[in-house]
Amino acid sequence: MLKLCLLTFYIGIEFNLILYARKKYFELQYHYIKERIKDDNIKITYIHTNKQQANIFTKPLEKVYF
Numbered sequence: 001m002l003k004l005c006l007l008t009f010y011i012g013i014e015f016n017l018i019l020y021a022r023k024k025y026f027e028l029q030y031h032y033i034k035e036r037i038k039d040d041n042i043k044i045t046y047i048h049t050n051k052q053q054a055n056i057f058t059k060p061l062e063k064v065y066f
Contacts, residue, residue, distance in 0.1 A: 036042045 033042070033044075037044070
């Protein structure tokens with residue numbers, strides 16, 4: 001399974017598990033993703049903001065001057 005992700009936090013988990021393991025509080029999602037990465041069930045790939053298709057709903061429209 002391939003997970004495409006904009007958040008660099010999740011990409012950091014893949015490359016440096018120890019750094020994030022020192023944090024005191026964790027989200028369930030963090031542990032789930034960490035386990036899947038260790039098991040090689042998913043691979044996280046960064047997608048630049050301009051190529052995110054879902055971002056059309058989160059970004060404001062450009063101002064049109066008349």
